[in-house]
Amino acid sequence: MSLVFNVKDYQGPLDLLLQLIGNAKIDIKDIFVSEVTDQYIQIVQNADSMDMEEASEFIQMAATLLLIKSRSILPVIQTEEDEEDPETTLIRQLEEYAKFQQLALQMQDFELAASRLFSKLPDEFPLPPPVYELEGLTLEGLIEAFAKLSARLLERDELAPEKHKIIRKDQHSVTTFMKNIMQKTRKGSVGFAGLLSKSPSRNEVVTLFLALLELLKQGRLKVVQESSDAEILLMRNRREVKISAE
């Protein structure tokens, strides 16, 4: 009997053994009293160009089979009590593996049936612009964002102050200047320049002048100027004096 097998055709040593058992038409339990063991060893011996990775498992099995064979020839070696003998182990392993092979065969039918169901590729479906549902938007969050932004801006400005000129809030208002003028003219006439601070800004001059015009319009103030380059003198209207005197 010439056996031309390639170990690559088998899913490992257990698969090969099961095939041999199947060919010999024997029960798994009779493996050691049949020629299967010899056949297995012969196949592994004859297999040429096995790569070591695959070969090791086949050779290891061959060794196990040889051990079992030698045990049957030699007088019985007493194994330790709770240790299973290699025959039992191998038979159990073969039976177990055979079951899974059987299941795999059934699953192959499932696979074939499922492969008759064809799916289709997704369509290229034109979509409208996405719709967003925004969550967690609160006015408080908005204010907080502003506060954070402001804090950061301030820090940035402090770090590079020379980059920016600081504009102060307007210190002067027409109303306060009007009050000032009325107060300072209580005891007689006052020169326009005398109402200004030591180094007045343009803004201050303009505002003072606006206040002056407003008081003139309301008739509460009189203005006298001797000549075009003389100082402007401001004095209260008599009526105004009267009223305040009362």
Add this chain to the structure above:
Amino acid sequence: MLNDRLCGIIESILFVYGEAIDIETLANALGHEVKTVHSALNDLEQELQAAHRGLSIKRFANMVQLVSKADYATYVERVLQPVQRQSLSQSALETLVIVAYLQPVTRQEVEAIRGVKCDYSLQSLSQKGLIADVGRKETLGRPILYATTAQFLSHFGIQSLDELPELPADFPGEEGIQLKMELQPQEKTAVSRR
């Protein structure tokens, strides 16, 4: 119907094929005459009109294609493009705050304040419908002006922009923002609110 099975087979083929297929090719593969295939397609077409069918047949030239039913397109959209729940990032919120208080405002103005590029956050706010392009500023380059939308108001639960919290007098940001605004002088009163 005599063509029952043929209808089913054709539907099966058109489904897997996906694209439009030549009717003659179809007939040849099935070993039927073109006429028979046409008649089966007529049956199929009629059958597909029922409400419980979601497909329809498209025929043009000598081609035929199985497509989804136009009537149900909105439902398909709902699945393919579900509403996305999102919240705004801190950077988007900041950009939004600036737009809300200084609108209408250009990207350059927003960037001058934030000190970083804002294309992305402006785009994302636009996409989410919180701000909109309301025109162009009549300056060099005619940059786009952004303003907040009605949706912005509804998202933040306010009726009008007047309900936005007033900025505290000593708010450090106020000064900073107005300072930057000098770069692009504009009349605060000339703001047109939508």
Add this chain to the structure above:
Amino acid sequence: MLNDRLCGIIESILFVYGEAIDIETLANALGHEVKTVHSALNDLEQELQAAHRGLSIKRFANMVQLVSKADYATYVERVLQPVQRQSLSQSALETLVIVAYLQPVTRQEVEAIRGVKCDYSLQSLSQKGLIADVGRKETLGRPILYATTAQFLSHFGIQSLDELPELPADFPGEEGIQLKMELQPQEKTAVSRR
């Protein structure tokens, strides 16, 4: 049928979607309860059994997919040659079956049964999405635990693991497997899933 329109809409969506879709996603997008969608799918499935229909529904895990009818596969193949059938190699199939029945399972446990190294077949099954790494076994070396995926169910055309063929009556089962496991003594119950 009350679900007429819903059936049509679902068919339309499944057609466009092409791939398997999560039933919950479908229900959410349609604003229906999962139960209602399931019942519409049942109706659709029944309706598709008629000879004049060329499609069928494939359900697995919590997914559903529209596919062509198996009965008409030969006709589809006539038009669409070559159809790529992806069947598994014998060694991959054996490994996969062991994983399916004993999941979650480690590489060492699979190898103990097959009697050969299984790194390669486990890796290739992972790549095909048929099995996945589901955690680590809390034993020495914390080996990776493998389990099958929804894709596995789809590949074999079954809805759930309950539909796997029953184990042969005299299956050595746990006992036999645990024998091999003695190499790595461990509690089968100590499995930690991620």
